[in-house]
């Protein structure tokens with residue numbers, strides 16, 4: 001294979017919260033790298049998912065949903081989106097059939113992009129043809145993207161065509177990463193994300209947004225991985241809720257996360273979970289840095 005016939009590039013997946021960005025990246029990469037829940041703002045980091053072929057390498061970036069920042073954590077989440085847009089060779093702007101037409105803030109960010117923008121209308125499994133036509137017409141007028149593609153990330157509709165169009169726009173370039181690499185994130189990152197996903201699934205209201213997970217210990221032995229992770233909450237009252245009556249709630253989170261980890265690492269997992277109060281960590285720059293919210 002001649003080096004020049006190889007295509008490689010960075011593809012940024014951006015859009016509002018909950019439109020299906022993580023579902024799309026996982027479907028395109030063929031691995032569950034990004035956690036998915038029905039709650040908005042599940043993704044807090046930029047997560048790269050790399051898809052390798054003989055003559056291509058697509059480096060996808062899943063990013064946090066675009067919001068107006070309300071505290072330091074949000075500022076940091078939005079800085080991940082900004083750098084991801086700056087690096088992009090192709091932008092996948094994901095919207096869905098439910099998104100309200102108030103996206104001017106997002107559109108302003110994309111207006112200066114000098115790379116192709118593929119606008120994806122997701123969740124078409126839940127709409128009618130007529131509604132879809134309306135959405136397409138709306139976006140054509142509002143944003144004039146390079147292409148508009150209707151998809152269903154969850155059901156895999158339209159993804160083959162999307163991939164073909166992506167490859168078309170990808171520049172000729174040698175691979176950026178070794179061909180056996182799947183992501184830029186270390187194992188510990190995925191461990192903390194699996195725990196965070198279970199927190200999102202098991203608690204209500206502000207609790208998921210007030211929790212952060214740090215893996216304090218990750219010890220791989222021959223037949224077992226021993227993991228110790230700490231869940232930070234913002235207030236004492238939240239600690240009680242996360243632990244639950246006789247520790248039952250925390251135990252449930254641990255059990256569910258362990259099952260996912262055993263599937264991911266193909267190894268037995270011993271998981272030890274602690275809860276600690278780190279007051280106002282979402283606004284504390286030092287703690288945010290410790291939790292990995294800086295580039």
Ligand SMILES: Nc1nc2c(ncn2[C@@H]2O[C@H](COP(=O)(O)OP(=O)(O)OP(=O)(O)O)[C@@H](O)[C@H]2O)c(=O)[nH]1
Nearest residue numbers: 017018019020021022023041042043065152153154
């Ligand atoms: N019906 C339907 N639901 C979908 C589709 N794609 C994603 N979803 C659902 O939409 C919800 C949000 O999906 P995510 O992939 O977490 O969305 P996101 O844009 O990454 O969300 P943030 O982390 O908030 O930015 C989940 O409940 C998904 O199962 C789709 O094609 N059809």
